[in-house]
Amino acid sequence: MPRLFYTPPTYGGHSPKYQLLPFRYTRMDGEELLVNEAGEYQFVPNGVVDQLVRHQLSTTTGLYQTLKAKHFVHDGDSSPLLDILATKIRTKKAFLEQGVTLHIMVLTLRCEHSCQYCQVSRQTADRTTYDMSTASIERSLSFMMRFPGKHLTLEFQGGEPLLAFESLRYAVGVAKELAAKHGKTISFVVCTNLAVSTDHIFRYLRDENIKISTSLDGPAIVHNANRLRSGGSSYDVTIANIRRAREWIGHENVGALMTTSRFSLAYPREIVDEYVAQGFGSIFLRAINPYGFAVKTVERTGYDSSEFLSFYGAALDHIITLNRNGTNLMEVYATLILAKILTPYTTGYVDLQSPTGAGISVLVYNYDGKIYASDESRMLAEMNDQTFRLGNVHEDTYLSMVQSPAFQYLLSASCNEALPGCAECAYQPYCGADPVRHHATQRDAIGHRPTGTFCQKNLGIITDLFRRIRTADPALQRIFFAWIRNKPHGSLISCD
Template sequence: MSVKFRSKEAFSSTSYTLLPFRFTKIDEDQYFLSTDYGEWLCLDSYTLKTLLAKERIVDEQIYFQLKARHFISTDTTNTQIDLLASKYKTKKSFLENFSQLHIFVLTVRCNNSCVYCQASRKSCQSDHIYYDMSEEVLDKSIDLFLSMPSSKLTLEFQGGESTLTMPLIKKAVQQVKEKNTDKDIQFVVCTNLCELSDEDLDFMIAHNFSISTSLDGPEELHNHNRKFGRIGAYVPLVDNLNKIKNKGAFNQVSALMTTTRQSLDLHKEIIDEYVRQGFRSIFIRELNPYGFAQKYFHKIGYDSASFLSFYEQSLDYIIELNKQGTIFRESYAALILKKLITPWATGFVDLQSPCGSGFGVTLYNYDGNIYPSDESRMMAETGDQYFRMGNILENTREELFFGSVMQRIAAAGVNDSLPVCSDCAFSPYCGADPVRRYQVTGSIYGRPGKDEFCVKNKSIIQMVIKKLVGADPQTREILLQWGAK
């Protein structure tokens, strides 16, 4: 018995149903279409009008793309609903395990003085009794941390300068290993790497710590932003980076840069510094409106347009470096690309909806207070306790995670239910940030479409899409590699 395949024409139809999607104009005659489950496509205005009128799509390739990506359907039985539900569930899979990143602020003492640091920083000579986490708070915090439902958890030690409390870090690691029975625990330490003994460094390497440090660029810029005692922080940082390299553990190190006004004309120099130090990526991070950064914004700050111009110049330069054979990527663009080209969610809380604050992150302050993010903790240190969830010594887990603070965050942290966001074509690739919006606008709902959180994210997502769609083959291959990692 012979089997005959149906002709291509049998799958084409002049009658189809529109499935839910959003669209927005991204160029003079180009529109970006997206779905809740992450599929997307770019169409010209004529084809979009034809689609919206449910008329015949003449270009068969576009027709089959629309069908394959579930913008249209010829199925009258609704059998694809299960498939679309599965796609949507995969995109939101980060919710299944609840909070996975747990930040322990062990101290607010610090040996650096930074122009953009949170206002809670205290001198490293300050009395540790008042500014370090007590053992009682540490014990209770570890118990709460290990009670989380996820089989994979991250414990991040932060400050101030967290390594000023190395005995607490070692005690925490010991307790986690003694009490943990079945969870995969990743340890992270956030440190300026200015004052670290070989013994402490060996401990971190032996326990497979991820080491997160700060590098704002070349020596002059880094020293302008960050002081170590009476000198700049650059030389001790680089000395310890070299020690880590000599110990064969540089793959455990990552660095963050913070963009100040002094950075805006130095995109090449900043990226070249990262390459020179051996890093394979950079996260182009804007200045956060918290703590000292807010106080001194008139000296170090800038508007959104200036940051976006700096970001695009940096992105273009990084792409050019890759074309010349230097493997290097911009991490924020890579996260957006992952959301665009894969079915998977990212672990980056700033690009999650429902938002990462509280649902993906829990912060344990040195004084026992619990917050949904580091940013909300910074606000509390300057006097605004709006996001304080409770205290580890006073409240139960249910009171902390189902209390009024988390209820407010839940109401304002889902793009699908926010005005403007719910209709935005970039919404599936963006996130929600009630904490930042409250800080900048005074409302946890912000001003979607107009506030700086929205303007920045929308602009960068659109920038990445346009570069991907309009790229030459070599650039496209580079961008696709970033998203696939």
């Protein structure tokens, strides 16, 4: 029988003292940063990676023992450590066991605001044909109950969902009945600008334990420039209603999100200070998304990734200084990434997941009964692109949805471990795939990562955070861990 392969000594002369485990690396400021499959990291002097892969690193050094303990290499007595590595990777992917846990119901596309960057393509407040019917509400909720998770989140979105308050009441009632029947619990969140809120509505939200996520873009000069509203200042209405909402449903049950427009870029400190002044414990510095009116107004509202990263860095510097001086304010996006870097756990934030959260951890039931893979997918649909329509609550089963060509297309680009560019990227365990955004901006779900804003933003922010981690400043470490301990749940940070 002819030998098909040469023996190992043919290639190296002797068996190596250690084996490599999968890892990626990048160079940063004169050092090398190694990251393994479980997201553990290690900074090493320049040249160590070369020694490591040539099996020339001395096994008697402290660095070797560190790399072994952190699962970058293994040797003869490593087998228990390999089991630990497997457990860590399983823990990072634990979100897959639950199926879809975040269910978004678009009760109406109507809204009485006309924000410059509106990503959902809102309709005017009188156009009730853009409201969800009771039949679609019922079918959506039945669909939602088919997922295995014992605890689900139902998030009401719009438009402005409080314009369809009776539909919201109906949906909550049916959802509670169905949840009791299926042995599930549900958390409710309403994403609202609060402009049409009344005491009657607040009383109901309090009695039903429904949380509020509202929009605050910064001080009046920024908020009113971004969020236009006929009949007066959106800022004044929002601030007054945040106070009322807190009185009714409790301070901790009212969150706020901001969107960064071109105009906002000049005000990083002022936006942060506004969140402190209004008593918020967190701020989410969100870039504008390329959907809806934001595409039409891009000349006025858009900017490139480097401009956003400058804004983000300045705001983060200011937030950290405030924390050092005793003011507790976390930046949500940094916290989500830090949790991935510094802990073994996953975060539940669908944009930074692999496989992607779209369709796998989140589904959207649109006002017309159609099911979309994510909030961005339904925004795209309002721009006449139905690529990520996975089905219809009146026609489809779970099986027909996951077998649909739309779902298959989504899945084909959903694992960043296998995407060109990401597969070799050191930041891959901390990042996501976002096929919907790549399809929207590059007409391809995989896309060309280096020229995409998703990659540019994440590359910039993760590098920024590693530079800060690398300083090993104990006060900064304490701030970062305090943020991670208090991080908000994913469901409160997905509203647009």
